[in-house]
Amino acid sequence: MTWFQAVVLGIVQGLTEFLPVSSSAHIRIVSELWFGDDAGASFTAVIQLGTELAVVIYFAKDIWRLLSVWFRGLFSASARREPEYRLAWYVIIGSLPIAVLGVLFQDQIKSSLRNLWITAIVLMVFAVFLAVADETAKLARDRLTLRDTLAMGFAQALALIPGVSRSGGTLTAGLAVGLQREPATRYSFLLAIPSVFGAGLFSIPDIVEGDPSGRFEASVPQTVVATVVAFAVGYACVAWLLRYVSKHSFMVFVWYRIAVGAVLCGLLATGVVSPT
Secondary structure (H helix, E strand, O other): HHHHHHHHHHHHHHOOOOOOOOOOHHHHHHHHHHHOOOOOOHHHHHHHHHHHHHHHHHHHHHHHHHHHHHHOOOOOOOHHHHHHHHHHHHHHHHHHHHHHHHHOOHHHOOOOOHHHHHHHHHHHHHHHHHHHHHHHHHOOEEOOOHHHHHHHHHHHHHHHHHEEEHHHHHHHHHHOOOEOOHHHHHHHHHHHHHHHHHHHHHHHHHHHHHHHHHOOOHHHHHHHHHHHHOOOOOOOOHHHHHHOOOOOOOOHHHHHHHHHHHHHHHHOOOOOOOOO
């Protein structure tokens, strides 16, 4: 990998992580179309640490309150009655599906699931799911229940497949169960923190030793640069998306996903791009 490639992929990660368009799919597509090879699942997971750090900093006060109330709630009955205590447990519970499935299917995540035919089809199929959820959303509630948590947690686990989108999957599930767009988006951000940090830290040894899923390897310094770039771009995108979803639907992202998936299918069908 060149330094230019590292910077470009960092920008792509920062721009797409929080949008319901699948950052892992975009890293896969851009690295293949522009640079002629796959940057790899481990590189993708590690640079996501940058965008997730942006979430931690942006929501630092919320996260600190969640953690402090959760720790107090372990010993204090009064703290357990606070909504933040319940929300902290919802983040923990909602993170379990992706953690378990990520470990069980780690070999497939680094190999067969990176096939571009899968990415293209999944982009379009889950665009339809997002459209249906967005158009039929009741937007009735601003507080989560355990049912909402499980639905969004399992939806997040589907993002192990490039093309689903972690935010897209969780937002689709959140809208489907009746949550308003902004609280669903905030919970989606919080829910991603344990899973993204877990996957990124778990993948660091692959970068040091050589990513088996990537065909043009990034050095440790290049990965650090891509992660820093992803952090800077991602921080700006967090604030923008929260403002956007409070006043707009997600249909622009639906049509974008369909367009990208359709173009990719055309390139694959004509042999311009290799699926693996």
